Each structure stands twice: as structure tokens, then as C-alpha cells.
Amino acid sequence: MDRTVRTVEDVLALLDGLFTSQSEAGRSATGDGKDFWDRFYADRSRPVPFFAAKPDENLAAYLDQGLIAPGRALDLGCGPGRNALYLAARGFEVDAVDLSPVAVAWGEDRAHEAGVDIRFMCGDAFALPATELSGPYDLVVDSGCFHHLPPHRRVSYLALLDRALAPGGHFALTSFAAGEAGMGSELTDADLYRERELQGGLAYTPESLRWIFSDLVEVELRRMREEPPESALFGVPFLWTALFRRGAAVSGDVGPVHVDT
Numbered sequence: 001m002d003r004t005v006r007t008v009e010d011v012l013a014l015l016d017g018l019f020t021s022q023s024e025a026g027r028s029a030t031g032d033g034k035d036f037w038d039r040f041y042a043d044r045s046r047p048v049p050f051f052a053a054k055p056d057e058n059l060a061a062y063l064d065q066g067l068i069a070p071g072r073a074l075d076l077g078c079g080p081g082r083n084a085l086y087l088a089a090r091g092f093e094v095d096a097v098d099l100s101p102v103a104v105a106w107g108e109d110r111a112h113e114a115g116v117d118i119r120f121m122c123g124d125a126f127a128l129p130a131t132e133l134s135g136p137y138d139l140v141v142d143s144g145c146f147h148h149l150p151p152h153r154r155v156s157y158l159a160l161l162d163r164a165l166a167p168g169g170h171f172a173l174t175s176f177a178a179g180e181a182g183m184g185s186e187l188t189d190a191d192l193y194r195e196r197e198l199q200g201g202l203a204y205t206p207e208s209l210r211w212i213f214s215d216l217v218e219v220e221l222r223r224m225r226e227e228p229p230e231s232a233l234f235g236v237p238f239l240w241t242a243l244f245r246r247g248a249a250v251s252g253d254v255g256p257v258h259v260d261t
Contacts, residue, residue, distance in 0.1 A: 008155075015152045018196050037100035041080065044106060050079070050234055053110060055086035056143050056174055057225050057233040058241035063090055067219060067243060068170050071138030076125055076160075077145025081107030081118065082234070084141075088116035092139065097121040097128065126156040136166030147175040147201045151189040154212060162215075171216060171244045174224065178203040180238040209242055216244035 005011055044051065062068045070091035075084040078096035080103050088094045088111070096118055098104050104122040111118045121132055140161060149157060165171060176184030184203030187195065192202075204212075206221055221242040227235030 012152055012156060015150065015193075018193065019150055019198055034099045034101065037098070038102040041100055041103045041106060044080075049236065050082070050144070052234065053080075053082050053085060054227075054232060054234040055083050056241070057227050057231075057235035058174065058220075058222075058243070059083055059086065059141065059143075059172055060233055062170075062172065062220075062243055068139055068172070071169075072136070072166075073139040073141060074133065074135065074137040074164060076140060076142045077148075078107060078120070079103045079144070081110050081120070083143055084118050084120075085110055085114055085116060087139075087141070088118050089114065094118045095121065095133070095137070097123065097125050097133070099124060125160060126153070130163070133160075133164055135164035136169065137164050138166050138169045139172065140165050140169070141172045143172075143174040146173060147184060147204065148198065149202075150198060151192060151202075158212075158215070165246045168245065168247045170219070171213070171246070173209070173213075173242045173244070174239050175209070175242075176201050176203040177223065177238055177240045178205045178208075183238040204240060206240065209240065213242075213244050216246055219243040219245050 005014060071093070073084075073087050073092040073094045075081070075087070075094060075096040078084050078098045079100075081096055084094045084096040084107065094117075096104075096107060097120075098107070099122070101122045104120045107118070108120050111120070121128065123132075125133065146157060161171060178184065178186050180203065184201050185192070185199035186203050187199070192198065209221065210218060221240065223237055224239040224241045225235045226237045227233045
């Protein structure tokens with residue numbers, strides 16, 4: 001008989017195991033660990049749209065519109081570093097973290113080829129010590145990490161934002177949009193645990209994103225704009241893009257923008 005739960009983190013780790021066990025049984029449980037993502041990123045020539053070294057169109061728009069300015073940035077779930085490279089080229093001091101060493105190696109190769117300086121870290125962002133994720137960061141970017149987390153890991157995610165995001169800093173999120181067939185599970189949180197399967201990622205509504213990140217100030221929440229293949233930017237319409245700011249709004253700040261459906 002084994003008693004393993006003493007802390008909140010022990011509970012979270014126990015719940016992680018519910019989904020991991022299903023992955024080992026051969027069912028899809030995207031987001032379980034580095035082995036899945038290592039296989040995903042192993043072939044760099046695969047025709048995966050976001051394998052191209054293009055930044056998210058919304059991220060470029062935030063800079064062009066003056067909503068964010070260069071400073072210290074953290075790219076969560078950076079993959080092969082397409083957004084990290086863009087930010088570094090635009091004058092940001094960038095830290096980038098991913099669970100997959102295969103993805104991180106690809107990102108390091110790209111940074112070397114582009115001649116930009118990015119500090120890549122390989123590991124679980126929730127488990128890395130504060131000395132590694134050495135915030136505060138003026139910008140935290142997440143393009144595709146959050147929607148691969150099981151519900152209980154939102155607790156860890158919000159705690160990470162709380163300690164890493166600087167006062168007045170911005171959080172840029174891209175996630176699956178509910179209502180798009182095949183692009184994110186719409187099961188309730190409770191049903192995900194009954195099924196013990198993440199089904200390739202979780203879909204969100206604007207209301208759910210606003211509720212989860214209600215401690216932050218909404219700057220913009222809209223659909224990602226579709227970009228043609230020849231564009232220098234990445235954009236597909238089945239994703240939400242959101243920009244939040246830490247701290248209370250003050251006179252003269254940009255206020256919330258209505259959802260663009």
C-alpha cells in the first residue's frame with residue numbers, strides 16, 4: 001500500500017497520471033509528456049503549418065499597434081521557437097521553454113542560423129526553479145501550450161503567471177476555439193476525467209478564457225486572422241487570440257476590445 005499525497009503538488013501529479021496511463025495504453029492523450037512531443041517534432045520536413053518559422057499574426061499586430069513594447073519575454077511551450085525568434089529579432093530579451101528536447105534543439109538551430117540570442121530551456125515549466133524562469137517578464141507568450149493542459153494544471157499555470165509576469169506586463173495567448181469541428185475537445189472538465197483523455201487538446205469559449213484569466217485586464221480577444229501560405233505570418237481562424245495585462249487599468253490605457261467573431 002502506497003500513500004503518495006501530502007501536498008497540492010502531489011494531488012496535481014496524481015491527476016497527471018490519469019491521462020498518462022491512457023497514453024501508455026495507446027489512446028490519444030496529447031500533452032502527457034516529452035515522448036509525444038519528441039515524436040511530433042522529430043521530422044522537420046513534415047507539412048505542418050506551424051512548423052514554418054513564422055510568428056503569430058496577432059503577436060506581430062500587438063507590436064505594430066504599440067500594444068506591447070520590447071522588454072523581457074518568456075515563450076511558454078515554444079516548440080521550435082518561431083515566436084521566440086520573432087521577438088528576439090524585434091529587440092526582446094527572450095527566454096523560451098519547452099518540454100521536448102527535440103523541439104528545443106530545433107529552436108536552438110534556428111536561433112543560431114538567424115543570429116539571434118535566445119535562452120532556451122528544456123523541461124516542465126511548472127517544475128523549473130525560479131532561478132531558471134528568472135522573471136519578472138514584461139511579456140509572456142503562449143501559442144498552443146495552454147490548450148494542451150489538463151484542467152487541474154490551470155492551477156499551476158495561473159501560479160506561474162502570478163510569479164513570472166511583471167506588474168503592468170502582458171500575457172499573449174493563442175488557443176483552440178470552441179465550435180470548430182475537430183479542433184479541440186468540448187467535453188466538460190468533469191467528463192475529461194471520466195474519459196481520462198485530452199482528445200488532442202481542449203477548446204475554449206471567450207467567456208471561459210475571461211473567467212480563467214479574470215485576475216488580468218483584457219486588452220483584446222478575437223479570432224486569429226487567416227493568413228495565406230505566402231504570408232510571412234502564421235494565422236488560422238480556428239484559434240482565439242487574446243492579450244491580457246497585469247494590473248488595474250488606468251486612465252489613457254487601451255481598454256477591452258469586443259470579440260471579433
